[in-house]
């Protein structure tokens with residue numbers, strides 16, 4: 008060790024401290040107060056300088072460095088952590104009478120003591136607990152089952168409204184609880200992007216927030232614009248007394264000065280009348296908030312009274328949640344539109360008399376499928392009951408039968424495709440109809456092309472919906488294989504309208520070159536994504552991966568029986584039937600041959616890392632910390648080993664993670680098959 012090394016790094020240490028303070032401050036002002044103190048350029052420069060210093064001196068990188076905001080840590084599975092203080096939930100009710108009872112009971116229990124309540128918004132997000140020691144964030148854990156949750160610290164660090172380091176006066180050791188929410192505006196933008204990429208959109212902001220916190224790569228979580236709203240401070244019994252922390256409202260006020268984002272709407276209420284007023288106000292006003300709330304939380308404000316009131320097994324007696332009812336209106340059904348998707352599935356959409364509901368005008372809502380209309384018994388001209396809960400999308404929940412006109416006839420479902428006129432088909436056991444004219448129905452053809460070029464599939468940039476529609480309408484492309492036959496001459500000079508339909512654009516030489524280059528480049532896309540790109544019904548991204556891994560190449564997949572297909576992890580019987588039928592169709596076989604001839608990958612490219620496991624057969628069971636189960640199986644194969652699903656005399660090793668199945672354990676012991684851990688496995692392949 009160089010005697011002077013510490014002296015050498017001292018200036019770096021100082022600069023890191025300086026940069027950290029500065030960037031933390033800019034971040035805080037930007038995300039909490041909507042204030043930019045520096046230009047984006049200047050900010051990025053400082054951040055980059057810090058990143059470079061941390062790379063150069065890894066020993067100086069702080070665990071809560073602002074560089075952690077951009078993420079990058081990978082979590083194969085999340086460590087399970089026992090909560091120091093169990094995360095109780097609240098008793099909740101939809102009835103105002105029960106709130107009246109709660110208030111009366113509390114007053115009675117407390118007798119002559121003077122006290123008050125706080126009323127605050129109940130966020131509709133994901134509850135997490137943040138542990139701070141000496142002002143530093145040390146751990147973030149999801150609620151889980153209340154006693155044990157998942158350690159999501161690296162993802163939490165990317166949420167800008169979670170302070171990594173506290174400011175001012177703070178308790179030495181405490182837990183900050185709150186809700187991670189996805190503001191509507193950002194959630195909608197995110198969902199739009201997902202749809203453009205060919206991913207399934209999330210049903211609501213809560214699901215998206217919850218999914219984001221469980222992302223394995225924290226850099227991905229950093230891209231989601233999640234927010235943390237703090238609503239509770241949990242102090243250990245031996246915490247240093249601090250008069251600011253004697254009331255719940257005081258705690259939230261103090262939390263604000265420590266750097267947390269706390270809702271500004273908290274109100275101290277003296278009696279039931281004031282509580283009611285708060286509830287009524289927010290029942291209407293909630294639609295004007297930038298994020299979802301699903302009720303109001305009422306807490307006794309004086310912390311010293313909490314122990315006195317105590318708690319039941321599940322929830323404290325000093326707090327209660329009032330949940331808002333979903334808002335409902337009824338409005339006449341005017342007509343039904345039928346939308347045809349890329350797989351030919353027809354979705355009926357109700358066009359209704361516009362009606363004001365939960366902050367927006369509603370005039371359209373999905374009727375899901377033919378089954379839905381039949382089950383609800385919807386008649387022509389019916390008044391539909393439309394509901395909006397915490398979610399953004401209004402739902403049809405029933406029919407206002409009292410308003411039905413005498414003699415109204417049940418809705419007659421279309422018999423022919425509204426796009427191409429083909430007679431619709433309803434397969435046995437299916438809830439809806441589909442258009443079988445896959446080669447002649449425009450939305451199906453263009454939809455398949457769109458899916459094929461999307462980012463998660465072949466990722467062919469430069470070909471948006473407008474261009475694909477144009478290529479189709481000019482007769483240049485009808486199947487995905489036609490894309491690979493396009494020439495420069497065909498493209499140059501083609502005209503189309505851009506997305507808003509206003510501006511006409513013409514493809515120039517350069518544009519044509521770019522399109523062709525993107526198409527040519529797509530032949531490098533791995534087999535699993537080619538398989539996904541084909542757009543076989545029910546074969547999503549994950550299913551395609553599993554199938555590719557199992558069958559290794561398209562020919563084995565084509566030759567597979569329905570039973571064999573259904574034996575693949577995550578492939579159900581229905582999907583297996585669709586895959587099987589897909590490959591029995593001569594047109595699809597021809598399409599695949601053309602794609603093969605164009606150079607697309609039809610085989611898994613095996614990356615052989617070593618032969619360390621050659622000739623060895625493994626059975627994998629349980630949950631692993633560094634790999635998902637699929638990843639560890641792939642890893643075994645990449646090192647020359649074989650993976651089998653059941654233990655037999657031929658099994659060489661059982662690779663056991665946490666929570667290995669007891670049956671497997673018994674069998675392995677009986678047959679004397681060695682059971683190895685993840686660490687032992689890693690040693691084996693390191694050889």
Ligand code: IVH
Pocket residue numbers: 095096097098099127128129130131133134186238239304323326328
């Ligand atoms: S206080 C011991 N305040 O609602 C009291 N909870 O069942 C801890 N929630 O799991 C909870 N907004 O996830 C509290 N302003 C708020 C809240 C809130 C949302 C959630 C929380 C909790 C559930 C209650």
